[in-house]
Amino acid sequence: MTAALDARPDTRTRLIKVTRQLLARSETEPVTMRLVARASGITPGAIYRHFKSRDELIEQVVVDTAARLQADLWQALAKFPVASYERIAELGRIYVDFARKHPSDYAMLFGHGGDPKRKLRTAPFWKSIEALEHCVRDCIEAGVFAPADAKLVALFLWGRLHGLITLYLQFNFSDEFPEFGAAGGLGAIFEATRGFVLDGLRPRSNPARQRKRAHS
Amino acid sequence: MTAALDARPDTRTRLIKVTRQLLARSETEPVTMRLVARASGITPGAIYRHFKSRDELIEQVVVDTAARLQADLWQALAKFPVASYERIAELGRIYVDFARKHPSDYAMLFGHGGDPKRKLRTAPFWKSIEALEHCVRDCIEAGVFAPADAKLVALFLWGRLHGLITLYLQFNFSDEFPEFGAAGGLGAIFEATRGFVLDGLRPRSNPARQRKRAHS
């Protein structure tokens, strides 16, 4: 038989699954090889039949995670008109949702990504940036955005997204930004600062065209 | 005598100094307590007379680092006119320079900051954000920026800064962004995207006022 019926469906994928669950659960205590082994009904040494090292196991959890995020992103893209900032904002929303629901997974997309100074293209989240760039290009061509280097705009938008997410995941905003302290606070921050991205910080020259700004 | 002449000027500060040097040097191998001890001419156990744990030692290195960064920032502020984007850009430049010259120190400002969900105000870099907010407020009052919540703008600017820095420290841009692959690439990215921050992504309504955009 090529596949066991249901008992142990391929140890390797089971290890990845168990590891991610453990990483998601325990915030404080670290996820050790012995812990993964015990939770998988296996001996620590046996893990090394499937992964060269702990780092490689974690890395595989990360690419698995990145694939899920990517799937979410593409699915979301289908629901919005092609050339609209709403579509880009939705990308950000998915990203934020993902980070909020799986903070340890998100943190892992960075940090323990492997050797330092690896190529950007090999980053697990690189496809997300590409999707963003794609949407930006659409907007530029449709005149929704001013002419610019789409890749650079994507980098700009993505950097802003990532910076706020990492900050938000690590610190408690409720004292300094009480209006963003609640559960959906991260999304609210992006909505509140959306105007900065679209219209810039400089005053609009033509007051008639002026949009309503962040006010509260 | 209150202070020894030069031999061992207070073990505690020496430990912090040695630890930061070790952290800065070795990229790959971790900085262990035994390593710190040996480099300080001391026994591992003795470190615990000065720091409760390894985490506390690292934390103290971080606040030490943050103080240096803060000093750089204030010094830089004095050299630019009060209400100008140049002044804010200079803040970013200092930040970027610091991150580039001391990548391990910068990475430590985050990541190993202590318990998760600590208050934002207790972050070692919080004073930097406050300085930024101060400059933003000046700009808004002088009409250089459009009316907005200064604190929110500071968060926006700081997030963008931090996101790109962490990305740049971890990955090699030279393939995907060859124009930013060189040494000063990070600063170049901020210059290239400055227009997005000032004028926004949306097309200016009045073409006459239109500024030159990113072109290459």
Place this chain on the structure above:
DNA sequence: CATGCAAGTGAACACTGTTTACAATATGTG
């Protein structure tokens, strides 16, 4: 059946942060 290979075991190894019992050294006090 025999062979060979993948998967798992259990004990070890070298390493980590940390603690503990103990010695030395400085510091103030009668």
Place this chain on the structure above:
DNA sequence: CACATATTGTAAACAGTGTTCACTTGCATG
């Protein structure tokens, strides 16, 4: 000065880590 008392260091141990290695399984195939 002599004594008591912190302070600062040492050496060795402890529990826990990732990882390796000789050794058993179980199973598919020649």
